[in-house]
Amino acid sequence: MKPGSKFNIDDFIKENINTAEVLSQFKGTISEKKSDRILDNMEDLFGEQEIRIRKRILIAASEILQNVVRHNEYPLYPAVFLATRTRQGFKIDCGNAVSITRRTVVEKRIREANRKAGGSMKDNFRQAEADAEKSAGNDISGGLGLLEIRRKAGMPLDFAFTIIDNETFFFHLIAKSNMGE
Numbered sequence: 052m053k054p055g056s057k058f059n060i061d062d063f064i065k066e067n068i069n070t071a072e073v074l075s076q077f078k079g080t081i082s083e084k085k086s087d088r089i090l091d092n093m094e095d096l097f098g099e100q101e102i103r104i105r106k107r108i109l110i111a112a113s114e115i116l117q118n119v120v121r122h123n124e125y126p127l128y129p130a131v132f133l134a135t136r137t138r139q140g141f142k143i144d145c146g147n148a149v150s151i152t153r154r155t156v157v158e159k160r161i162r163e164a165n166r167k168a169g170g171s172m173k174d175n176f177r178q179a180e181a182d183a184e185k186s187a188g189n190d191i192s193g194g195l196g197l198l199e200i201r202r203k204a205g206m207p208l209d210f211a212f213t214i215i216d217n218e219t220f221f222f223h224l225i226a227k228s229n230m231g232e
Contacts, residue, residue, distance in 0.1 A: 060129055063213075063221070067144055071135035081123070081130045081147075086116035093134055104228060108134075108141050111203040111226050114196045115145045118224070123147050125219060139229050143204075146223030154212055154220055161224070164197035165207045204228050 060078060068076070075093045077085070090113055097105040112134060119130050128148035135142050149157060201208050204226040212220040 060131060060221070063146075063223075064131060064133065067133055068135065071137045071142065073133070073135055074141075075132065075134040077130075077132040079129050080126055081116060081119045081132065083120055086113070086120060089116065089132055104141070107203040107205065108143070108228055111200045111228070112143055114200045114203070115143055115224060115226065118196055118200075119145060119147050122149075124150055124153065128215070128219070128221075131223070139227075141228045143226045144223055146221055148215060148219050149212075149222045151218055151220060154222070157222060158210070160197050161208050161210050164201045167198055168201045168207075200224075200226050 064076065064078065074096045075089055077089055079085075081089075090109060093112060094105070094109060097108075112132075116132065119132075123130065125148040130147035131145065133144045135144075197208065206227045206229065209225040209227070210223065211225070212222050215221050
């Protein structure tokens with residue numbers, strides 16, 4: 052991190068692992084190859100009673116890691132992936148540095164994903180296509196990954212932004228899954 056930063060990634064990790072059992076923890080540059088290794092390591096850590104929820108958590112984790120790989124604006128800042136088992140279920144907290152201008156877009160997409168989670172994936176895909184045509188863009192995936200994360204997690208997505216410096220935030224996405232769902 053830059054000298055004088057307000058955000059300390061090691062403190063962030065310590066704060067988030069104190070109250071849960073760590074399934075997977077990674078700090079550094081997340082590439083596709085590394086995300087595959089993270090998922091492989093996680094897969095082996097589920098207990099027998101967790102088989103029903105395992106697939107949902109792994110799909111959500113995969114989507115979260117893909118978002119970091121695709122949208123990492125500052126590869127020199129380390130990203131963080133933290134998957135924990137809590138008394139209630141599971142929590143995935145993944146974060147990376149984003150520009151201040153990107154914050155608004157990210158917040159909007161997460162709020163939309165939380166709101167649209169009850170609709171069908173087919174309808175949401177059609178809406179994304181229509182939105183892409185209106186904006187003369189060809190990226191219909193905007194927000195669909197977040198929607199998939201929200202659906203698989205089973206609970207609304209949470210997020211936070213912490214100031215790193217005058218131009219950069221550390222954004223972290225939090226996906227929780229209850230054992231009973």
